[in-house]
Amino acid sequence: MRIRDNAINGVTALFAEIVAPEISEAPTTLGQSGKAGIIKSCLDQGGIQATISTDASWSNDTASFQFRLAREPAAIAFPQDKDQVAVALECARNASIKVSAIGRAHSFQGYGYGNPGNLVIDMQAFTDLSFNNFTNQLTFGGGANVGPAAKYLWDNYRRHFPHVRGSHVGLAGSTMGGGFGTTSRFLGIPTDNLASIEYMLYNGSVVTAGPGSDLLWAAQGAGPSFGIVLSATLNTHEVPIDGAISYSLALGDVEVDAASTALLKIQKWVTSGQAPDELSLRFSLGNFASAGFFYGAEAEFDQALEPLVESLRSIAPAANLTKTVLPSFWDSEVAATGAGMNDPTGGQLGGRASLVQSWTVTSDNALSLKQAKALLQSYHSLNRTDIVGSGFLDLWGGISRNITDSDTAFAHGKNLWLIRVDGVANSGVWPSDGSAYMQALLEPFESSLKKSAPLRSFVNYVNSELSVKEWSSRLYGKNFAKLQKIKTGVDPKGLFSGYGLAIPAK
Numbered sequence: 400m401r402i403r404d405n406a407i408n409g410v411t412a413l414f415a416e417i418v419a420p421e422i423s424e425a426p427t428t429l430g431q432s433g434k435a436g437i438i439k440s441c442l443d444q445g446g447i448q449a450t451i452s453t454d455a456s457w458s459n460d461t462a463s464f465q466f467r468l469a470r471e472p473a474a475i476a477f478p479q480d481k482d483q484v485a486v487a488l489e490c491a492r493n494a495s496i497k498v499s500a501i502g503r504a505h506s507f508q509g510y511g512y513g514n515p516g517n518l519v520i521d522m523q524a525f526t527d528l529s530f531n532n533f534t535n536q537l538t539f540g541g542g543a544n545v546g547p548a549a550k551y552l553w554d555n556y557r558r559h560f561p562h563v564r565g566s567h568v569g570l571a572g573s574t575m576g577g578g579f580g581t582t583s584r585f586l587g588i589p590t591d592n593l594a595s596i597e598y599m600l601y602n603g604s605v606v607t608a609g610p611g612s613d614l615l616w617a618a619q620g621a622g623p624s625f626g627i628v629l630s631a632t633l634n635t636h637e638v639p640i641d642g643a644i645s646y647s648l649a650l651g652d653v654e655v656d657a658a659s660t661a662l663l664k665i666q667k668w669v670t671s672g673q674a675p676d677e678l679s680l681r682f683s684l685g686n687f688a689s690a691g692f693f694y695g696a697e698a699e700f701d702q703a704l705e706p707l708v709e710s711l712r713s714i715a716p717a718a719n720l721t722k723t724v725l726p727s728f729w730d731s732e733v734a735a736t737g738a739g740m741n742d743p744t745g746g747q748l749g750g751r752a753s754l755v756q757s758w759t760v761t762s763d764n765a766l767s768l769k770q771a772k773a774l775l776q777s778y779h780s781l782n783r784t785d786i787v788g789s790g791f792l793d794l795w796g797g798i799s800r801n802i803t804d805s806d807t808a809f810a811h812g813k814n815l816w817l818i819r820v821d822g823v824a825n826s827g828v829w830p831s832d833g834s835a836y837m838q839a840l841l842e843p844f845e846s847s848l849k850k851s852a853p854l855r856s857f858v859n860y861v862n863s864e865l866s867v868k869e870w871s872s873r874l875y876g877k878n879f880a881k882l883q884k885i886k887t888g889v890d891p892k893g894l895f896s897g898y899g900l901a902i903p904a905k
């Protein structure tokens with residue numbers, strides 16, 4: 400078993416005691432989790448609604464998409480406005496406990512509830528949406544979620560922002576951690592589209608981090624480390640046409656070797672400039688089919704795909720392209736992101752016990768046939784009955800060709816593929832050896848990948864079991880030192896350091 404230096408669950412009191420001394424004004428012998436009563440009475444005095452583990456609503460209040468990890472905060476506060484957030488932060492500072500925000504609780508790594516003993520600020524009251532018709536920017540509250548925001552923008556202004564494929568997912572969290580979606584190849588990822596963020600800092604001061612500021616740069620990949628996001632503003636876009644093509648490109652019954660060759664042919668089609676940016680493509684590791692959307696005219700789609708299908712038939716004779724013309728852009732939003740897009744609440748939280756791992760590959764170090772085979776072979780070696788696999792490669796490329804790693808804290812310049820593999824528990828309960836098993840399963844791919852370039856990953860899909868050294872280099876690369884400096888200036892006492900991806904102060 401790996402030794403983790405970023406405690407998320409299981410290792411409770413020990414790690415809580417190690418992290419606590421960073422905030423050291425109030426001498427105490429209580430562990431963080433022993434402070435529920437203190438923090439609750441402070442919140443009560445401030446008139447802030449809050450719950451602790453003995454309250455009847457606790458299991459609802461700590462509901463999480465991720466079942467694998469325990470949720471053991473000291474208390475959850477439900478502030479109704481900025482002033483209440485400020486008081487809650489003061490209560491946490493006074494009690495020497497750390498703070499994390501919960502948006503919509505979709506983090507695959509349980510980062511919203513953070514380490515045991517946190518004060519969790521639940522942002523559910525902060526869901527305002529507004530549109531500025533001079534800047535064409537959307538401003539959303541720190542607790543807003545994807546579906547209602549996308550629908551508001553489309554219904555009222557016929558505009559769009561790139562977003563994740565989950566209507567209930569929190570907008571602040573997903574935007575700060577990447578947010579790759581079906582329009583990201585031509586409009587960028589949500590992180591790239593962040594125009595500004597309104598933060599409440601550890602001391603209750605409210606700052607708006609705008610273009611060119613260090614804090615906005617840092618938020619673009621590491622946002623939860625710096626404060627509570629009260630609101631944020633995104634660039635929005637017109638869509639190329641009000642409609643889309645939904646397609647599937649099956650390979651038929653092929654083995655790993657042929658499927659790997661096919662994947663390389665798809666890659667070649669992309670790197671030789673034949674794949675339009677307005678196309679999304681997700682290659683499934685399960686059945687080797689590609690599927691996605693094209694945001695343009697049908698004739699253009701047919702023309703672009705024809706040479707690809709032809710070249711695939713040389714290895715997979717049954718390769719079969721099927722398409723459906725969607726009459727409106729909104730139909731494609733629902734098809735890509737789920738029926739929750741039409742639900743005023745964004746739909747349901749859902750959930751499962753799982754471990755996600757991810758890798759990104761750049762156009763400078765495109766996949767070799769050997770690496771593709773290692774990936775497909777590793778994935779298909781999964782041989783357990785208590786864990787099922789789910790895995791795909793999302794084609795990136797597109798406008799990321801013009802992005803360099805230093806543009807935002809999250810290093811994603813020239814990304815060509817976003818590769819993701821999940822192990823999902825069959826029973827809803829994660830087996831105790833599941834994480835070690837899934838990491839060992841993908842090890843042959845990982846070691847093949849790191850022969851050609853340093854490993855890279857994706858914030859929202861990062862493997863929670865990595866050490867600080869591993870995740871810092873995979874997500875931030877050379878940006879990490881600057882991030883640490885910014886952290887030291889903005890959150891000097893590490894109030895927002897109570898979660899697995901917290902940037903360590905320098």
Ligand SMILES: Cc1cc2nc3c(=O)[nH]c(=O)nc-3n(C[C@H](O)[C@H](O)[C@H](O)COP(=O)(O)OP(=O)(O)OC[C@H]3O[C@@H](n4cnc5c(N)ncnc54)[C@H](O)[C@@H]3O)c2cc1C
Pocket residue numbers: 464499500501502503504505506507509510511512522541542562563564565567568569570571572573574576577578579580622623626627628629859860898
């Ligand atoms: C069904 C599903 C589909 C997904 N699809 C995609 C996808 O297509 N592309 C993609 O990139 N990701 C995807 N994700 C991952 C998702 O984008 C991230 O997990 C995201 O961080 C979730 O945000 P949340 O608010 O729902 O989660 P939370 O767990 O509430 O928060 C996630 C992180 O953001 C922080 N945070 C949230 N709100 C605030 C705030 N107001 N102030 C400060 N910090 C805040 C939390 O502290 C935590 O660190 C998906 C996840 C799920 C479960």
Ligand SMILES: *[C@@H]1O[C@H](CO)[C@@H](O)[C@H](O)[C@H]1NC(C)=O
Pocket residue numbers: 455456459
């Ligand atoms: C928990 O949430 C469910 C579903 O929203 C609701 O029916 C139930 O009453 C809640 N329970 C408590 C104790 O709040």
Ligand SMILES: *[C@@H]1O[C@H](CO)[C@@H](O)[C@H](O)[C@H]1NC(C)=O
Pocket residue numbers: 441445486489490493
């Ligand atoms: C925090 O502690 C200070 C100093 O003891 C005190 O004046 C202040 O009222 C406390 N804040 C809250 C919200 O209890």
Ligand SMILES: *[C@@H]1O[C@H](CO)[C@@H](O)[C@H](O)[C@H]1NC(C)=O
Pocket residue numbers: 532
């Ligand atoms: C912009 O919004 C204002 C206020 O709602 C409205 O009066 C104006 O007509 C709008 N302008 C455009 C170009 O839509």
Ligand SMILES: *[C@@H]1O[C@H](CO)[C@@H](O)[C@H](O)[C@H]1NC(C)=O
Pocket residue numbers: 717719720721
């Ligand atoms: C292609 O796929 C469609 C839809 O799944 C199916 O109806 C059709 O028979 C397939 N064609 C071939 C040649 O396999």
Ligand SMILES: *[C@@H]1O[C@H](CO)[C@@H](O)[C@H](O)[C@H]1NC(C)=O
Pocket residue numbers: 780782
């Ligand atoms: C499952 O796979 C592992 C590693 O790939 C192997 O060691 C083991 O023997 C396999 N078990 C079964 C039952 O096939």
Ligand SMILES: *[C@@H]1O[C@H](CO)[C@@H](O)[C@H](O)[C@H]1NC(C)=O
Pocket residue numbers: 800801
């Ligand atoms: C993006 O990069 C390509 C070359 O890789 C260049 O031709 C193009 O002009 C760039 N686009 C923008 C918007 O900078």
Ligand SMILES: *[C@@H]1O[C@H](CO)[C@@H](O)[C@H](O)[C@H]1NC(C)=O
Pocket residue numbers: 600602603604888889890891
């Ligand atoms: C709060 O902290 C920030 C960052 O350290 C600092 O710039 C600001 O002056 C502080 N505000 C107050 C009121 O002390």
